[in-house]
Amino acid sequence: MSKVVLVTGGSRGIGAAVVSSLKDCGMTVYAASRSGKVETEGAFGVVMDVNSxxxxxxxxxxxxxxxGRLDAVVVNAGNGIAGAMEEYSEEEMRYQFETNFFGAIKTINGCIxxxxxxxxRIIAVTSVAALLPLPYxxxxxxxxxxxxxxxxAYSVELKPFGIQCCAVLPGDTSTGFTAARKFSAASSSVDSPYKERFDRCIAKIEKDETxxxxxxRIAxxxxxxxxxxxMKTTVIxxxxxxxxxxxxxxxPERMVLWIVGLLYNS
Ligand SMILES: NC(=O)c1ccc[n+]([C@@H]2O[C@H](COP(=O)([O-])OP(=O)(O)OC[C@H]3O[C@@H](n4cnc5c(N)ncnc54)[C@H](OP(=O)(O)O)[C@@H]3O)[C@@H](O)[C@H]2O)c1
Known part of the structure; x- marks a missing residue:
């Protein structure tokens, strides 16, 4: 029987590639996003905001x-807002957690x-950034x-119900994520004490992503x-x-942080 899969953030980038790859191997795929757009012929577009x-x-x-069934959800919708930790406004902090965390949890809970x-099965697209504190x-x-x-935590709690969970951690991937990235107002200001380092780091991050x-590859x-x-629990x-x-x-953690600072010249 063909598996039925819901993919959030399925309109473009990694999500669209996941939709295409699952459809290619005969699965029934629903591509959810706020626009409801779908690139792959035969996949179903769904207008869905993970924050609702x-x-x-x-x-x-x-x-x-x-x-009549749902066999897997790929929790992938996400976005980024760059800034110095000191300078994020509360609204900017909430923006970063809204879709990437609360939206992901709401989606998982809605599908359980x-x-x-x-x-x-539950597959969450997280990031290699989960392992390292990327500057800004x-x-x-x-x-x-x-x-x-x-x-x-889901993996432990859902095991008795036979539900498997996995996190996939992409590294730099060329998608619309870079163009969609927002910037903290304070860190973008010429008055920010971080301005020069911030601009330098973001230029490197954007170059790596594009x-x-x-x-x-992630799909x-x-x-x-x-x-x-x-499923494995973590895949990089x-x-x-x-x-x-x-x-x-x-x-040692101190060495990891030193290398990160060196790599990003932060
Ligand atoms: N690109 C990278 O280098 C990279 C690296 C590591 C991890 N990731 C992660 O991979 C995931 C996919 O990113 P991407 O690179 O493919 O970015 P992308 O090209 O910007 O795609 C983001 C997708 O999320 C959807 N989306 C955004 N907000 C949403 C919401 N509230 N409800 C439903 N859908 C929403 C967008 O569609 P609509 O705008 O139509 O809603 C779009 O389909 C993200 O979780 C990202 O953090 C990306």
Whole structure:
């Protein structure tokens, strides 16, 4: 029986590549986003805002009405706001946590009753930034680390129901994420004591992202997990990023932070 999968942030970037890759191997795929756009022929577009529990409930209801089941959710919708930790306004902090954390949790919780029935799967797209405090992306790193831990907590709590959970951690990937990034007003101001370092770091981060791997690389990793009998709990696509993950675990923390500062000239 073809698996039925809901992908959030499915209109472009990594989510659109996941939709295409799952559809290619015969799955029934719902691509959710605020625009409801879908690139892949044969996949279903869903207008859904991950920050609205009602919107999530109506998307899940539609899938259950149309397909009678939901086998997996890929929690991928996300965004970034760059700034110095000291300078984020409360509104900017809430913006960073809204979609990436609360939206992800609301989506997972909205899908769990259906996943319990199918003994289904949850895949969250977090980031290698969850392992390292990227300078001037500190809130983004924090929110992805929070989601990373939440996935592990779900994994323990949902095991008795046969639901498997996995976090996929992309490194730099070339998508619309870079253009969509917002900037903290205070850190962008000429009066900011961080201004010069902030501009230098963001230029490097943007260069790394635009020259990053294609979203199809992350999509293959997601597909592989959905197709496996037992999912891994954490997956870091591409050997170099996987090696970074290993080094972070092996090296003393002080050395890791020193290397991060050196790499980003922060
Ligand atoms: N690109 C990278 O280098 C990179 C690296 C590590 C991790 N990631 C993570 O990968 C995920 C996908 O990012 P991407 O690079 O593919 O970015 P992207 O190209 O900007 O795509 C973001 C997707 O999220 C959707 N979205 C945003 N807010 C939403 C909301 N409130 N409700 C529903 N959908 C929403 C967008 O569609 P609408 O605007 O139509 O809603 C779009 O489909 C994110 O979680 C990101 O943090 C990206």
């Amino acid at each position: 529990a009602e919107s999530i409930a109506s998307a899940v209801d539609r899938i259950l009405k149309e397909q 009753p259906a996943l319990r029935a199918s003994r289904g 992306q500190g809130l983004y790193s924090s929110v992805k680390a929070a989601l990373q831990m939440a996935v592990k 020259g990053g791997m294609p979203p199809s 293959s990793a997601v597909k592989r997990q959905i197709c496996r009998r037992r 696509p591409r050997l170099d990023y996987w090696a970074i993950g290993l080094l972070v675990r092996l090296l």
